[in-house]
Amino acid sequence: MSDLNITQSAFNAGELSPRLYSRVNLEKYASGAKVIANFYVMKEGGLNKRPGSYFIGEAYNQSKPSRLKRFQFSEDQGYALEFSDHKMRVISEGGFVVKEDGGIFELDIPFDIDEIWQMKFEQSADVVYITHPSHLPQMLKRFDHDNWTIEDMAFVPKTPTPTGLTAKGSGTSQTYKYKVSAINEETGEESLTAMVEVKSDQLSQTKQITLTWNKVEGCKKYNVYRLSAGMYGWISTVVDDDDAATISMSDDNVAPDFNITPAIKRNPFDGPNKYPSVCGIHEQRMAMAATYEDYELIEMSRAGTYNNFTMSNPLQDDDAFSIRATGKQINTIYHLISLNDLLITTANGVWKVMPGDTGFLSGKWPKIKQQNVYHCDNIEPLIIGNQALFMSDGHVRTLGYALTSDGYDGEDISILATHLFDGRQLVAWDYCSSANLIWFVFADGGAVALTFIKEQQLVAYTRYITEGWFESICSVKENGVESIYAVVLRNVNGTPKRFLERFVINQDSENKEDDYLFMDCAARADLEESVSEVAGLDYLEGATVGVMVDGGYQGEKVVENGKISFVTPGKHIKVGLLYDALLHSLSIDYPLNNGTSSQGQYKRISGARIMVENSGSFKIAQVDDKNQFVRPAMSYQNYGEGYDFVSGTRRVDLEGGYNFAGEIEIVSDTPTPLTINAITAVVAHGG
Secondary structure (H helix, E strand, O other): OOOEEEEEOOOOOEEOOHHHOOOOOOHHHHHEEEEEEOEEEOOOOOEEEOOOEEEEEEOOOOOOOOEEEEEEOOOOOEEEEEEEOOEEEEEEOOEEOEOOOOOEOEEEOOOOOOHHHHOEEEEEOOEEEEEEOOEEEEEEEEEEOOEEEEEEOOOOOOOOOOOOOEEEOOOOOEEEEEEEEEEEOOOOOEOOOEEEEEEEOOOOOOOOEEEEEEOOOOEEEEEEEEEEOOEEEEEEEEEOOOOOOEEEEEEOOOOOEOOOOOOEOOOOOOOOOOOOOEEEEEOOEEEEEOOOOOOOEEEEOOOOOOOOOOEOOOOOOOOOEEEEOOOOOOOOEEEEEEOOOEEEEEOOEEEEEEOOOOOOOOOOOOEEEEEEOOOOOOOOOEEEOOEEEEEEOOEEEEEEEEOOOOEEEOOEOOHHHHHHOOOOOEEEEEEEHHHOEEEEEEOOOOEEEEEEEHHHOEEEEEEEOOOOEEEEEEEEEEOOEEEEEEEEEEEEOOEEEEEEEEEEOOOOOOOOOOOOOOOEEEEEEEEEEEEEEEOOOHHHOOOEEEEEEOOEEEEEEEOEOOEEEEEEEEEEEEEEEOOOEEEEEOOOOOEOOOOOEOOOOOEEEEEEEEEEEEEOOOEEEEOOOOOOOEOOOOOOOOOOOOOOOEEEEEEEEOOOOOEOOOOEEEEEOOOOOOEEEEEEEEEEEOO
């Protein structure tokens, strides 16, 4: 049999489980790999070397991990919030937000270092609502970059109750009781009521009771209720249409409407065991759930007023209401997902809260129905487009509406890469929309990236490996750039240190002069004059680092006294920890003349053609007991100068003998870009 040219034109199946190495009949086998480390799969199917990270500073608490959380106010304005032991710090555009005096802004918070990992979040504009079962719900408010506050939620209407309510009657034969509330002009929220009692003769056209009260700022309408037969009923809505400081109305025995009654003050979270552990916003209502007293209970606020849990009798469409996810087992509520319906992840499956006959979510006969019985892990789901992703028994499942079942269902999208999830506990994950990437961080410090595009059925996992342990991540969009912020535990010259770092996701490099970074925990200097030494590297004291100067790689150096020196001077210097990117292919498969597979047959890969794009130096080898790597020819360079990037096909002859594997490895071991669009292996069969 003559030499064969076997091409892998895409890698959009990502890294596959070892249990699939023999599944050559699997469609995704042709676009998968054994190991893909420090690459991510592009939407077009090729591989792109993952970006490096810049050092921001040391974590607030060095004894335990900080937790990072995104605060995204708009497409261009976002922050990474670092939560630590009773402290919160703010990160923006690669640095800590500082105060006017130059010190790092810090906010005291009521949560300790262990409690921060139980906090649940829901953001609305400049306010983040935070729940924890051992604390009153909190409101974190942003007023400026360096002006944040945190306060207990007060579960009362924001609209002030009218003051100065008085009543004057005619005579003393009977006792009358009234309540008056104010209605906010902007939000429509009704306040709690002021109450007054007065004696008067039987009400009539000639014997009236006159009520007077002070105006409430921001309110133009006021509801008046009168007690009759033991119940307060609505008798009038008074409109403020003059400049007087007070408002008056006269009651001449208006018949009360008991279909409209005053709101009753109500706080469902008024005790240590009644604090909710979950929060979410759906249809302009705040939902809070899962207290120590009742793990299945959900409390819904009034529509449009997140702090207001008041109710009327009879219940109105916009009133607060309660509902429970009750099933065969205790359904501890973990998270709330707002899609077309309000979805609830629990220990025993996903539930859906549906409106009654009103067509919108209301306390009037709300419906709740279980959608599936997949166990949900207690980690916040991700919402991507019109569906959600959630963790179920350590695996990734989609959750979207299915017309055929008129319910919500999905599939396990980690089934082809179970080796990356089995036996591991996920502690953080987030989504980078600009690269269609989901980052996963596990309790063992490992990280995985998933390229996910639902409409293209693109699901491709790769590994992220660094010289350390990932502990927390969040994705932030800022000034048109999307970044991943991470807490990374690194061993620097024998000393463990927790660092905050920023990974810039989108790096489109076309030549060696472009501003790219493929080192971790890096520092940079952009100077007006050329230098051959840089300082300020105390955080990497004793570490071996790579050095890039004006686009040229000058090899490895050791940081001594916070400094490094290099041979070729330059103005633009980057120093950081090196990492390799690795592609290890699956065994090459091709049909033999008798129609059988080549698996288990001797073969030799004598050469390869690699289609790359805007790439620097890399090496390739046939996988055997020696792995004799060969570098494709690059442009000539003087020492310290950068290679011109290569686009197109690079041809190499490979060393090595015949074996059963028929696999190749490609390694990028310099801090330069590498994009692989296709690989063609030249294979000799037999031997």
